[in-house]
Amino acid sequence: xxxxxPDTLTLDLDGWEGPLDLLLALARNQKVDLKVISxxxxxxxxLAFLDQARSLKLEVAADYLVxxxxxxxxxxxxxxxxxxxxxxxxxxxxxxxxxxxxxxxAMREAGARLVARDRLGRDVFLRGTPEGLRTxxxxxxxxxxxxxxxxxxxxxxxxxxxxxxxxxxxxxxxDEALARVSELIGMRVDWATIESLVPSSAIGDYRKxxxxxxxxxxxxxxxxxxxxLRQVSPFxxxxxxxxx
Amino acid sequence: xxxxxSLVRAVEAVLFAAETPLTIHDxxxxxxxxxxxxxxxxxxxxxxxxxxxxxVERGGRWHFQTAADLAHLLRRDREExxxxxxxxxxxxxxxxxxxxxSRAEIEAIRGVQVAKGTLDVLLEAGWIRPAGRREVPGRPxxxxxxxxxxxxxxxxxxxxxxxxxDLRAAGLLDPIDLAFENAVEKDDDSD
Amino acid sequence: xxxxxSLVRAVEAVLFAAETPLTIHDxxxxxxxxxxxxxxxxxxxxxxxxxxxxxVERGGRWHFQTAADLAHLLRRDREExxxxxxxxxxxxxxxxxxxxxSRAEIEAIRGVQVAKGTLDVLLEAGWIRPAGRREVPGRPxxxxxxxxxxxxxxxxxxxxxxxxxDLRAAGLLDPIDLAFENAVEKDDDSD
Numbered sequence: 001x002x003x004x005x006p007d008t009l010t011l012d013l014d015g016w017e018g019p020l021d022l023l024l025a026l027a028r029n030q031k032v033d034l035k036v037i038s039x040x041x042x043x044x045x046x047l048a049f050l051d052q053a054r055s056l057k058l059e060v061a062a063d064y065l066v067x068x069x070x071x072x073x074x075x076x077x078x079x080x081x082x083x084x085x086x087x088x089x090x091x092x093x094x095x096x097x098x099x100x101x102x103x104x105x106a107m108r109e110a111g112a113r114l115v116a117r118d119r120l121g122r123d124v125f126l127r128g129t130p131e132g133l134r135t136x137x138x139x140x141x142x143x144x145x146x147x148x149x150x151x152x153x154x155x156x157x158x159x160x161x162x163x164x165x166x167x168x169x170x171x172x173x174x175d176e177a178l179a180r181v182s183e184l185i186g187m188r189v190d191w192a193t194i195e196s197l198v199p200s201s202a203i204g205d206y207r208k209x210x211x212x213x214x215x216x217x218x219x220x221x222x223x224x225x226x227x228x229l230r231q232v233s234p235f236x237x238x239x240x241x242x243x244x
Numbered sequence: 245x246x247x248x249x250s251l252v253r254a255v256e257a258v259l260f261a262a263e264t265p266l267t268i269h270d271x272x273x274x275x276x277x278x279x280x281x282x283x284x285x286x287x288x289x290x291x292x293x294x295x296x297x298x299x300v301e302r303g304g305r306w307h308f309q310t311a312a313d314l315a316h317l318l319r320r321d322r323e324e325x326x327x328x329x330x331x332x333x334x335x336x337x338x339x340x341x342x343x344x345x346s347r348a349e350i351e352a353i354r355g356v357q358v359a360k361g362t363l364d365v366l367l368e369a370g371w372i373r374p375a376g377r378r379e380v381p382g383r384p385x386x387x388x389x390x391x392x393x394x395x396x397x398x399x400x401x402x403x404x405x406x407x408x409x410d411l412r413a414a415g416l417l418d419p420i421d422l423a424f425e426n427a428v429e430k431d432d433d434s435d
Numbered sequence: 436x437x438x439x440x441s442l443v444r445a446v447e448a449v450l451f452a453a454e455t456p457l458t459i460h461d462x463x464x465x466x467x468x469x470x471x472x473x474x475x476x477x478x479x480x481x482x483x484x485x486x487x488x489x490x491v492e493r494g495g496r497w498h499f500q501t502a503a504d505l506a507h508l509l510r511r512d513r514e515e516x517x518x519x520x521x522x523x524x525x526x527x528x529x530x531x532x533x534x535x536x537s538r539a540e541i542e543a544i545r546g547v548q549v550a551k552g553t554l555d556v557l558l559e560a561g562w563i564r565p566a567g568r569r570e571v572p573g574r575p576x577x578x579x580x581x582x583x584x585x586x587x588x589x590x591x592x593x594x595x596x597x598x599x600x601d602l603r604a605a606g607l608l609d610p611i612d613l614a615f616e617n618a619v620e621k622d623d624d625s626d
Contacts, residue, residue, distance in 0.1 A: 017522065017545065017546075018545070021547070063547075100546075102607060104545065107525055107532065110596070111525045111528035117588050118503035118506065119587055119589065120586055120589065125261035125501045125509055126498060126499070127260055128264075129307070131309070131452040132318070132452060132453070133318050133453050133454070135319075135322055137324050139323075140324070140325050140326070141326055141328050141332075142328065143397075149337070149406055151333045151336075152334075152338070152341055153411040155334055158355060159353060253485075253486055253487035253502065256487030256488055257501040258508060294444075295447060296444035296447030296448035297447055311448055314444065317445055317448060318448070318465070320464055
């Protein structure tokens, strides 16, 4: 068995699709039916092949080494006196490896036969310009009279005139605030906070409204040039006085 | 060069697979420049006469086509029942209650734009019809319901539609309902 | 419902006009639900035998195609079908002969990982499809071939796969013993 001649097998492992592919190629080199292949010879060829690769300092992928280790173990198990306790037996393992190679080989050949068949679009052709079959869908629309009436009710409810009545009206109007603020700052000389301009009697919602209206009134007076504003930083108290 | 029956087969296959009608010259490019393509075509014409497939010549170009009398088989009708969308039913209701009514008026009443598709669906269903143009600027088209609308909804006349008082009595003007509806779906007029 | 010769014509026309292979059910939708489509197909099979156009059945679906022996006349100007890689061909063969089969089983037979693109290419070609999960730990997805696979490779059914019976008799299609395969090489890095 001289099939392991490294010259006939490229050492470029990229050319092989993994250890099993390499094993199959080696097995085929034995030129016998895969069913009667010598696993022992095959193992030796594989190991010799990898040794060769390593002696050339080629990098060998991990899965090749894993397979090598397993095959080395199989080889020694096949050669050494048999331990009857051991399962599976080395012969059994060798048989399975052989079956595995057979199966890969069978699928490889099946694939080759498959792609060599008369293939649609390559060897045989469908009609070039089929008219096509059409399914024309007609929609029949469905709606119930209730849906129609309910829809109209919904629209009517949506568009019905609605009168808004505000029940609670506890506010200081802007006009009120304007009159009050301009009068108060006219009487004072010094800076005054907005809060100090709100009537002390004002409490609750009315106080909030009075503060808000007074603030807007102050802004309005400042805009008209009748008041000056001062604030040292954001959110600091806002001071107001009559424009000088 | 292909001859006799094998030429007929070849021409048959070439015409079948071709993506466009072929001249005799085109066919020769496939079956051989010296071939009697005319003779093969004559043979095929005869063979396919009266069959489901016909060989035809148009302006010097040949092609197979399905027999004209069988064209109806290539088309299959299928009915599908579909429910009208909410936008559709509201638009239909407005037309029914206010006809004739223009699209702008429908939008004013609904408070939402009416997609073109919505009116198309109602037209397709045969429930509304164009009902002339309104003599105002822009001359907008108006819509009205059809006899098909009445029969679909089991109405003898439009006057059988319940009035606002009936709707209120039936609880169909309940604003709580409205608030709920609005909360549930904002605007479904995209169909 | 169409009968006799006019049914044969009708089936001929429908198959001829179709853009994809049709099942008998599909054909019935066009020619009549009670029609003896099987009988008409048998008649057409006979008529087209040996002609340039053939009627074929692939996975229960019927279509007309050009006769295989005329391939040399038709290949002109057609772009060659994309060549499958060796890995692709082997993977397809393994799926076809073992289906349904999981990726791990394919890898066990080939002894290498199945690269991502390999299954993608086969799926994209419409030749394989996911065929459910195997009820074992990890619930791996399995793959099987499609009707498109049968059409493309000219197989009436999977039983027509070349050498299927011999391979089965030789035990080469027995379920894959993943446990053993994994014991041999426990490698399996991720791809």
